[in-house]
Amino acid sequence: MVNVTYDASGDLQWYDAATDTNIVYNLGDIAWTLASTALVWIMIPGVGFFYSGLLRRKNALSMIYLSMMTVAVVSFQWFFWGYSLAFSDTASPYIGDLRYFGLKNVLNQPSAGSPRVPAIVFCVFQLMFAAITPMLAIGAVAERGRLGPLLVFVFVWSTIVYDPIACWTWNPNGWSYKLGGLDFAGGTPVHISSGTAALAISLYLGKRRGYGTERLAYKPHNTTYVVLGTVFLWFGWFGFNGGSALSANLRATEACIVTNLAASVGGLTWMFWDYRLERKWSAVGFCSGAISGLVAITPGSGFVGAPASVLFGFMAGTVCNFATQLKFIFKYDDTLDIFASHAIGGVVGNILTGLFAQASIAGADGITSIPGGWLDHNYRQLGIQLADSVSGLSYSFVMTTIILWIMHYIPGLRIRCDEDAEILGIDDAEMGEFAYDYVGIESELLPRHEYDQGASGGGREPRHTGTSSQESDTEKDSQVIPSTAT
Template sequence: MVNITFDSSEDIIYNYDGTQGVYNLGDIAWTLASTALVWIMIPGVGFFYSGLLRRKNALSMIYLSMMTVAMVSFQWFFWGYSLAFSDGASHFIGDLKYFGLKGVLDQPSIGSSRVPALVFCVFQLMFAAITPMIAIGAVAERSRLGPLLVFVFVWSTLVYDPIACWTWNSNGWSARLGGLDFAGGTPVHISSGTAALAISLYLGRRRGYGTERLAYKPHNSTYVVIGTVFLWFGWFGFNGGSALSANLRATMACIVTNLAASVGGLTWMLWDWRLERKWSVVGFCSGAIAGLVAITPGSGFVGAPAAVLFGFMAGTVCNFATQLKFIFKYDDTLDIFASHAIGGIVGNVLTGLFAQASVAGADGVTDIPGGWLDHHWVQLGIQLADSISGLSYSFVVTTIILWVMHYIPGLRLRCDEETEIIGVDDAEMGEFAYDYVGLDTEIPIRGEYNGNSGVIGATGGSREPPHSQSLQESEVEKVPPA
């Protein structure tokens, strides 16, 4: 039982099981504000993905962002928070002490003694909600929507919660080993990016993969920019809020977040310009996201000069990693593995190199040995162990979930060919992002049909820049099968 009073500064004085402490109202306000900022990121992912897809599938991706928030909110209440952050957790996963949020009231949180558990719970809910949304972008244009509800619930339980537990719970093996992950390099980005790879391999290629018809650009670059704006804006709460306090460490996290995003966007755009001689806004947005992903694990541990390197390395490595899907011939429609899994690994590795005890200690509480910059050589090995474990675990368990669902009637994810032809929006939702898309699915507007490659004489969508998430198809949607 917690007894609370207020001191002269109106901070909350609590007494929990004989231990007295103070909840700082400024820290509570900053954490709750950061919660709202991270929430904005979830529809931001939806808009970012939607803009990259074809018109006939645009609305479904925005819908999935809202569906994911709702489903994970219930899962987090039901048992997700308990599995990740119960104080009786094992080295791998928590127990059901807080099942149904039982007992999660105003006692001190496991993350900070300066904010109550309820505040920490709702803040961490946003991380739990955005992670499967990042992953299920891999189902784009070829999945049924109903079974995704089940997948999100099960995946959050079996993949996200254990990885969050071993990373952030003080009992987790990675946390005890000394892993440094400030805001989710492994639990959020490596886990979701690797899950996207598993989903892509399970679902197989879209109809028409490898033909000119699928060598398309974004159908709406404005959506891509809007999504990036939401994500960049929200990432200040994502990284800065992870300090769980309004202090200098949170300030530094915001500074390096913005800097890494800026350098990442410029780097990716310049790599694309080298090949295309075009200043691609989609390339800039892709690079900014890569920079944000990479700085996530190190944002509370590295200084501003290191953030420049984070952005440059993310913009370069993730850019070239988009070629992996062509080399290995898998259909990762939105380059999620390249941007998030590879970006998360880049961030974890660089954190092992450039983490500084002085930066982490800016909150007056945290004490770490640092990384290579502080001559703590073993830190890189710890970071690699955490990254490889998260990647392997997510890939294996996601694959198992998909194949179990495959053999349960009604839960197969892959849609039929007719749904692919007319679009998920029409077939699964009966609604459209744009009124005219219904005509496009029925009436050939440009060119003539060619049974193998789709359209002859189409004026757009014939070129895909080698190093960008460029997606668009021709206006003709209903193409005779090859």
């Protein structure tokens, strides 16, 4: 039986027989951390909707599916050995051991993150970070990736890439943690690692069919999905950053304030940069900027004040906006600009954290003590932040590339789909299910003069070609009509 009782204030007490001490867990902190767990969970399908809306409709469902698949795979991986590899208290500076394999003895002992919440609460909270990270990365397979092998890729990548970076960043035994690296909620483990992995995936998969031509000069098929995904992400990010305080205190409140402010400024900044080009107020631009602001503030959210967060948002909205042009300069096909938004945004956040971190903000929880950044005349902090960023970038890129090429030569595990599947759409080719009842892809399946031949594919049923005078206007409108007469 677990040795837990309640004290006079109603807080949970656990008796540690090994040290003959009573450890007190605050129920308010537990409640806030569990609520934050749910908030971060909703971000994962939020990523799916955000990615889905940006694609062509024939690939819309696959991204939403991948978000749910990733939750399931990583939940098992985290139970199996992921938590132990990241947070075992006998870990090396680089990766943990299997002390907590299968979550053995992960229940009532103090957590690696805070003595005010038990390990099991910290475990489920950190699971959500582990789950969203590979989902951010595998958005790079959009429109040209096989879904089956991604089950294996997510499990392996989480084990070999995410868990070691999480260990060296957040585990008290990790080299970056001991060096004094400041990463409140995942600038390097979540955003730099996933964004760099997306670059590696994009380079491995190669360009989509029609890259560089008018064929791929399409606009997002469903801007509502983009906005909906942003809503889920922005909403959940209060738990992502605020919950990382692992306590319902002033530091958590400060993290929520700067998170919202950076997102707001980032969204406006990106939108204004886009307005200068087309003189249009872009919802997609605003959403992209808001995400970049959220990414940048993530490592600094528990260390910087509100004035600094305005700069975080502005710099992220500016730098990430211009970073989207890197794919044209270096000729790689990053379909969803994941590297520009997450890897570059994460580096921006880490650097600004080194400059603007303040001991007074970190100490708002009454526990944390740091030397601060340049504002507190701790000039070495910037070097530490750069070292952590470069380590995350290089490790994620190299290991992701190795994983992809090993899978490439294992029968059945090659991620790149064939050209026929790419033309038909991943939803139809890989799932046989669709985001919508009708997906018009006849323009890619047939030459223009064959439109009236009743081509099928990409929808639940072939296009009706009846000539009855009773055919409704709705049915006519649903057909693809050639733009020129033959």
